[in-house]
Amino acid sequence: MHPLRRQRLQIVILIIFAGACASALIIYALGQNANFFYTPTQIEEGQAPKGTLIRAGGMVVEGSVKRDDISLAVEFSVTDGAAILRVRHIGILPDLFAEGEAAIAAGRIDDNNILQATEVLAKHDEKYTPPEVADSMNATYQSRQEAKAELK
Amino acid sequence: MSPELGHLAVIAALCLSFFQAVIPMVGSFVGHRSWMRLGHSLALGQFVFLGLAFVCLISVFIQDDFSVAYVANNSNTLLPLHYKVSAVWGAHEGSLLLWTLILAGWSGAIALFSGHMPQTFSARVLSILGFISLGFLLFLLFTSNPFERLLPVSPIEGRDLNPLLQDFGLIVHPPMLYMGYVGSSVPFAFAIAALIGGQFDSAWARWSRPWINTSWVFLTLGISLGSWWAYYELGWGGWWFWDPVENASFMPWLMSTALVHSVAATEKRGVFRSWTLLLAILSFSLSLLGAFLVRSGILTSVHSFANDPERGIFILWFLVIVVGASLLLFAIRSPQMANSTTHRGWSRETILLVNNVLLVTSTATIFIGTLYPLFSDVFQLGKISVGAPYFNFFFVPLMIILMLALGFAGFTRWGSTDVNLLLRRGLFPGLLSFFIALLVPALLTDSSSGSSYSFTAGITLFVSAWVLFMTIEDIYLKSRGSWINAKRFTCSYWGMVIAHIGLAACALGVGMSSSYDEQRDLRMMPGDAVKISDYEFRFGGVNRVDNANFVAFRGEVSVTDKTGMTINLFPEKRNYKAGGQVMTEAAIDASLARDLYVSLGEPLQGEAWAVRLQIKPLVRFIWLGSVLIGFGGLLAAFDKRYRRRKKLLDGQSNRGGLAFE
């Protein structure tokens, strides 16, 4: 083969190989670090994987926030209007975290279906509801309406 | 100064931008000199009108004219004067006006400083900038008018400004950042003009370089300011979150950095012409894409400005037209000729190519990570967020490789380089860096309890020291050990040196503060003390302090170091009355060696509070390093050879420069 052509072919092969490696790495890294969001309903129904890092959230149930007396452990519950998810966290809760407001937690579901959260996020703004939470509330309302319609 | 005057001024600017987009470009094709010259006056005229509009908007804020919707939503009679002014660019509409003003400013600067370029070229550049102005002004007038009125009934008092924005950082960060974002439109315009005219020689590269460097400097400083602001203002000690909006500014910066280096090769050797053109187009495209991501609400982020899909559609169409047309033009017209020189092996060209590839790859991975959640949502794959580990997984190794290559850069030669020479040059600094990387973390392991040798610190120290020592060696050898010779080096060279050392400093700050950061979230009662590393933190309790527009809970924490010196820190938790916002004001004791960072968490039972205590070694180096990078770039941009008029070459000033870059 003509030497120039061979060199060109080598470069093309190199680029394809590098591209394939890069793609594989990216797919791997995304797979490891893309955190899916699950609603309390989905978690109750067992749709969420246990032990993997996931995100979940909803409205913080009034009266559910309990702080430990000695450590910084705290437990609270979130709801999407249909199911309730218990969340445990050790640490400081964000500033705008409050009962009756939306919160999202990142962590792992344990065997008791409790989310052991490594991170808790509340909205950053007085009037911001995370779309995931708003969507899940919407879905709950819809299914409630459908259930009502069926009963009629 | 009425809002109507400002509104009219914007409309006038719009008309001018339309003519600026059309007439000089047409003139450049038919050879009509006065039409080509018209671009310059139109650009300056636009700047005057937009300046007038901006002044009107500022005065409307100062006068507390709440009949203007934008003022009513972003200001308040109780706001201090300087925050009223900065509120002008604190939200979507006003910041957009700032954007167009800065664009007009850059265009005006081109109009004034393009005397040494051929008229057809500068006319086309101004036309392209005019087209971009046109797009943004249309966007402003039709979807985001800051002068819109609330009539016939207008509020007596405005809303409170978000307390996060009542801060020095937010006064300077947006203008600086926009100077960079918008500034990337200049290299873009140069590239498009070159593609239209078919001229991509070193002359073109020489005209572009100062503009490329200057806009890059602003972007560097803007991002740095943003990071520093987040660190002290958000209250939790973080300084980079791989947030979509941060990424939206970082990606153009990475591409611009590649461009800064690529155009150097194009100027010196006429190589990488396609790379340079493509990088100039992509930097600006990413800038526009960033504007789209931030202002359309398509990505949920802490920072998003607006949640209006109508605006999103407008920007997206503009983006598609501008970027699509440029990439098409690139595909059709990019240099088809072979490079005029060839390079082999480990030449300087190769190193710069490696640099380009690494930076573009980093950008691509960040790009994918930022847009993947959107992709996943659109194709019903689930609601996903991509965490920081993904970004670090790629970015850190790529940067390490880049810095290793950087060390060698000074010793490479154009055309080809003797590999053995490189290895010889690298041997001593390499060993020295290795030694430091081995020793320092080992020493530091003793003083912290139960920790092991930190590999992250080791690697950080190695690459930072490597870059530093190789740079010093380069200076030493090029000046042959004589300071007198060194003083004759060009600004270009010193700029490069300072910027590279800045990078090493920045990397050192990032790596060391990440490796040796100590953070404790604790429940503390008044009188409690805790020892972290070499410091003792004593909590003194929290007092309530009432202010005009907020109630502060002021804590006292005294920190004693191992010599017995004590300082007092006063972190605060503020509840703002008007909007109900809560702010965490951290107390920071800053020094080069370490920052002590204390913030209040939340009140617990009785007098106990949750408190976050942090020791962050060398964190200041991050921002000092980036300032050095910016300063280096500025120095390089003002090198004599760009400021030279059509005079004869000065033999003396040339000697130190050209051979080394």
Added chain:
Amino acid sequence: MNKFAVFAPLALFLGLSMILFLGLDKDPSILPSALVDKEFPEFDLMALDDEHRQITREELLGDVTLVNVWASWCYACSVEHNMLNKLSDRGVKIVGLNYKDQVEDAMLWLENLGDPFVYSVSDIRGRLGLDLGVYGAPETFLVDAQGIIRYRRVGVIDERVWRNEFRDLYAELLVEAQ
């Protein structure tokens, strides 16, 4: 760069644009149909201007109503407000849902900008807003005389939006109600 590689950036960009357009399309304000043809939720809230008066869903029955979600902290609402004033002048019955707001702030806001609402209910905690799946303010629901939601608009209503999205349906529902 060879002949085909130069087109790669353009091709990638066009692919990206399509995804971005689709992403915008998914935005709730363009597809707010989840609640259409469902009953307006039950509620029992205090009237904004009269703390002794409770208002329930019953009051919505019998007339075609626009239920507008608004708040004093909402900038876009102030922009929309004049349009609402005009609509109420033309005889459209508008009920306000004061969302996550303070009563004093809301009353002051109405005093300053005019009150197009026959009455407003005070949804301080946002419970009703939650049941409606409200993302924020302003949002407007077109409710028929039987209390069924027939249309939902997320975002500001101006003349153009009224003409294109509301007017004809509103007229139809009025006829139906006779």
